[in-house]
Amino acid sequence: MDHIRRLLGRVTAAALTLLGVSVLIFAALRAMPGSYTELVLGPLATPEQKASAAASFGLDRPVAEQYGHWLRNTVTGDFGTSLVTRSPVASEFADRLPVTVTLTVLALALTLLIGVPLGVYTATRAGGGRGGAAGRLLSAFGMSLPEFVLGSLVVFLFTRYRLGLSVGTYTPWSEGPLASAGSLFLPACVLAVFCTAATARTTRDAVLGVLVEPHIAAAVARGEPKGFIVRHHVLRNASVPVLTLVATLSAYLLGGAVIVERLFDVPGLGSYLVDGLDRRDYAVVQAGVLLAATVFITANLLVDLLSGLLDPRLATAAKGAA
Missing domain, CATH: 1.10.3720.10 (MetI-like)
Known part of the structure; x- marks a missing residue:
């Protein structure tokens, strides 16, 4: 029984660590200078074009909502779609x-x-x-x-x-x-x-x-x-x-x-x-x-x-x- 209790404790700690990693990487990417729309569309793109590109991938929604959507899909095995190749990340x-x-x-x-x-x-x-x-x-x-x-x-x-x-x-x-x-x-x-x-x-x-x-x-x-x-x-x-x-x-x-x-x-x-x-x-x-x-x-x-x-x-x- 003690072995099972220790195993469950380690698995729980591992799951919490993964959750913390997901929060950190999600926040760190959003905090980096230069967004996806700025790097892909370039400096000559109009604000309307940038807003349209962000909306097409849901990047205009609140960060907490984006994280919840991504985490929910990741748990089910859906890692999302690449913003560049427009193909599923899982297949890549x-x-x-x-x-x-x-x-x-x-x-x-x-x-x-x-x-x-x-x-x-x-x-x-x-x-x-x-x-x-x-x-x-x-x-x-x-x-x-x-x-x-x-x-x-x-x-x-x-x-x-x-x-x-x-x-x-x-x-x-x-x-x-x-x-x-x-x-x-x-x-x-x-x-x-x-x-x-x-x-x-x-x-x-x-x-x-x-x-x-x-x-x-x-x-x-x-x-x-x-x-x-x-x-x-x-x-x-x-x-x-x-x-x-x-x-x-x-x-x-x-x-x-x-x-x-x-x-x-x-x-x-x-x-x-x-x-x-x-x-x-x-x-x-x-x-x-x-x-x-x-x-x-x-x-x-x-x-x-x-x-x-x-x-x-x-x-x-x-x-x-x-």
Whole structure:
């Protein structure tokens, strides 16, 4: 019963957070200088033309009424109509979301395959040797390297020289999953650099924290091999902060790796949202931000529940605090 009560409390908090995000993004877009009618019609448009354009999309109604109408439709799955393309936002997202999801999955796969082993290796070599220092150096370099610098360098190298992969030629998912994933491999690698460095650093710190625990000293005293100790005693206890970071990175990637999508000409969700923001396409930006917030909150909720299973001490502490 306590588990159900805690779950309901977290779901309620998540729903209230999403409601707050919807209010903030709706108000922030209306408060930005330059309305939709001013940017689309231009400075030479007459007041009558601007008023007619605003009335055709309901932008002349009170803000509270506009928000209530939008929120009611969003709950039912209707994200509105794009002010620029005059097409449903849901259909636009359906075309672009698979591209960003594929890019996100590839980047996260590279992150986990490289970042976690690198972090464990760096932590277990922290007492000395060149391996630990090299791992820390790589992590610091990857976290400090801007994406636009690395992305521009990759675009130049693969455009100037024939290195086996093409740049700026996206293959749709319908033409073949492998071909589509291959066309997104380079941008996924660029995105994975920062994520891998952050994951390696977080894994290193988490593993170092677990290595000083008494049960690790007991395992060493029993004569258990080092690899066995790392696999069976360290990784599970060190996985909670890593999972939390991965949840944050997934929302960051899905919410829009805008620079990388622009550099590699990827028709994803991030570049679409930036275009919508430039043109004050309210329905597009509101739906995009709400989607990113939903992914972030849901991922953290799942990580919170999974953390209690991986480390029962967290669930016991939460129960005691309640």
